[in-house]
Amino acid sequence: MVSHGGSASGPVLGRTSSRRRPAAPASSSTDLLSGAAGRTVVVTGTTSGLGLALSEELVRAGARVVMTARDPDRGAAVLERVRAAGPGSAELVLLDLANLDSVRAAAAEVRDRTDDHVDVLINNAAVSLGPHERTADGFELQLGTNHLGPAALTWLLMPSLRAAGTSGRPSRVVTTSSLAHRVGGLDLDDLHWDRRRYSPTAAYGASKLANLLFTAELDRRLRRAGDPVLSVAAHPGLTRSALLDNAVARGGTWRSRLLRLPDRITSQPVSAGIGPQLAAALGPVHGADYLGPTRVFESRGPAGPARRTAAAVDPVSARLLWAATAAATGVAPDPAEEPPTSRDDR
Numbered sequence: 079m080v081s082h083g084g085s086a087s088g089p090v091l092g093r094t095s096s097r098r099r100p101a102a103p104a105s106s107s108t109d110l111l112s113g114a115a116g117r118t119v120v121v122t123g124t125t126s127g128l129g130l131a132l133s134e135e136l137v138r139a140g141a142r143v144v145m146t147a148r149d150p151d152r153g154a155a156v157l158e159r160v161r162a163a164g165p166g167s168a169e170l171v172l173l174d175l176a177n178l179d180s181v182r183a184a185a186a187e188v189r190d191r192t193d194d195h196v197d198v199l200i201n202n203a204a205v206s207l208g209p210h211e212r213t214a215d216g217f218e219l220q221l222g223t224n225h226l227g228p229a230a231l232t233w234l235l236m237p238s239l240r241a242a243g244t245s246g247r248p249s250r251v252v253t254t255s256s257l258a259h260r261v262g263g264l265d266l267d268d269l270h271w272d273r274r275r276y277s278p279t280a281a282y283g284a285s286k287l288a289n290l291l292f293t294a295e296l297d298r299r300l301r302r303a304g305d306p307v308l309s310v311a312a313h314p315g316l317t318r319s320a321l322l323d324n325a326v327a328r329g330g331t332w333r334s335r336l337l338r339l340p341d342r343i344t345s346q347p348v349s350a351g352i353g354p355q356l357a358a359a360l361g362p363v364h365g366a367d368y369l370g371p372t373r374v375f376e377s378r379g380p381a382g383p384a385r386r387t388a389a390a391v392d393p394v395s396a397r398l399l400w401a402a403t404a405a406a407t408g409v410a411p412d413p414a415e416e417p418p419t420s421r422d423d424r
Contacts, residue, residue: 110356110360116141117197118142118195118196120196133168137163138163144168175223176213176214178409194241203224221284230407243305245306255289257316262284264288266395291399292400292403293310294393300413309365310365310367311358346377354371367383369382
């Protein structure tokens with residue numbers, strides 16, 4: 079299922095009332111994909127699930143898709159499948175979001191291959207509900223893979239996104255969040271669960287909350303800088319994917335094992351789950367919009383405006399996380415300029 083707590087000593091961003099930011103109405107998938115031809119789209123996490131389906135649809139519509147994968151063998155296998163999907167093109171870049179050296183190498187390779195021209199970056203890859211593990215850089219695995227790695231990749235690819243965008247047709251960063259952003263808090267003084275008892279569910283929720291805070295802060299800074307880039311977010315509702323299977327394969331908790339059966343029964347197919355990501359990548363949107371399914375408590379249905387907690391759009395929390403992310407990754411934020419503190423930025 080892709081629905082893709084905290085200590086008392088530090089700032090904890092938790093559940094609050096939900097807020098809906100107005101978004102432009104989403105178009106049909108056919109209308110959306112008609113604008114994909116000739117565009118260069120980077121998609122992370124493409125060996126299965128949402129990422130694979132996105133890659134196939136975009137190539138079928140004539141886009142150039144730069145697919146990323148951790149495993150070279152799995153990546154090569156799906157690359158041939160995606161290339162056969164249609165008139166567009168596909169290529170593979172190896173990327174492990176849980177390793178910052180890999181993130182830097184992949185970003186450099188993407189920039190070189192695309193001649194610094196990326197129209198859309200879809201941060202899709204994620205892990206969920208496994209045991210308490212660490213990335214190669216010592217980060218809690220879910221936060222490292224789902225937020226810190228994608229944030230670093232976004233900053234490193236910003237020159238390519240900026241170069242590709244125009245005032246009439248901005249390039250886009252699409253960050254994939256989840257319904258789960260509502261279930262946990264983000265402790266900025268214990269991001270990696272060094273002091274708290276580890277909760278896989280809360281850690282996943284925290285990483286998805288971080289995705290929305292990053293989207294909002296990136297949007298504020300892009301607007302302040304006047305860059306022709308939009309920062310938007312999307313979630314797939316309850317969609318069948320490989321997240322839970324991967325969690326179980328990594329020695330996942332009883333919760334991930336328990337959820338696999340209802341996931342298969344209640345979740346919508348991946349072909350439907352990619353709708354919000356496609357709408358965010360290609361449809362009429364505003365900066366910082368959040369899109370998701372619009373039926374049955376945002377679990378399924380056509381894409382449209384999604385709800386997020388007030389904590390997910392808090393500007394102070396977003397700026398604190400932005401700074402913490404830069405300090406953890408050692409990657410220079412882009413845009414770098416600090417936006418002014420005012421009601422207009424909220």
